[in-house]
Amino acid sequence: MIVDAFTCERIWVVSQISRLEQELFGQGAWSRKTVEQELQAPARTYFLDVAPGCASSTQPYLDSEELRGYAGFWFDGDDCEIMTIGVARNHQHLGIGSGLLRRMIESSCAQGARRVLLEVQVDNTSALGLYEHFGFRKLGLRxxxxxxxxxxxxxxxLDLKPIRVGFIPHDMSVSRREQQNDNAESQATEEDK
Incomplete structure (x- = not known):
């Protein structure tokens, strides 16, 4: 079940995300302090996937196995940047990552974002497949x-609201070409007189 991370007990959220970071990302994992800073940073939205039946905001989360996944993004007023997404190894390939990504995209749309941006390790074929399935396209390499x-x-x-620069509807461009052709024919006729 996906819940808003900010409705949960902060100490539990920080400890569980930190635990999964270590499990999933090893040397590149965020430290506990980095997780705390990220959750306190402005314009952040974070979601958690927790085991069914343990999402009561009045009960603290105590079981370390209840957090199955987490994901979050930053909204700058135009674009959303996915900061992190992770699913516990024993819960991978069950649709949890898809559910978290879908929820972030929906929340990005609701906040008025034009697109969602992210970085993904080039050899992370599972994540690349997930992102491409949702319509993300590669922009470049870092x-x-x-x-x-x-x-x-x-x-x-992932473009959420297409930007149309210099867009001319097909019907309009056809009529403009016809008008240009008519004008050229008129000028040729005038010059022949």
Missing amino acids: RRYYQPQGADAFTMA
Whole structure:
């Protein structure tokens, strides 16, 4: 079940995200302090996937196995940047990552974002497949983006509101061409007189 991270007990959220960060990302994991700072930073939205039946905001979360996944993004007023997404190893390939990503996209739309941006390690084929399934496209490559291992990352984007620059509807462009042709014919006729 997906819940808003900010409705849960902060100490539990920080400890559980920190635990999963270590499990999933090893040397590149966020420290507990980094997780705390990220959750306190402005314009952040975070979601948690917790086991059914343990999402009461009045009961503290105590069981370390209740958190199955987490994800969050930053909204700058135009774009949303996915900061992190992770699913516990024993819960992967069950649709939890898809559910979290879907919830972030829906929340990004509700906040008025034009697109969603992210970075993903180039050899993370599962994540790449997930993002491509949702319509993300590769923008470029960031060399040695993930530290300390020095792994490269693809930057990817999902357009939520298409930007139309210089767009002319097909019918209008046809009529303009016809008008230009008519004008050219008129000028040629005038010059022949």
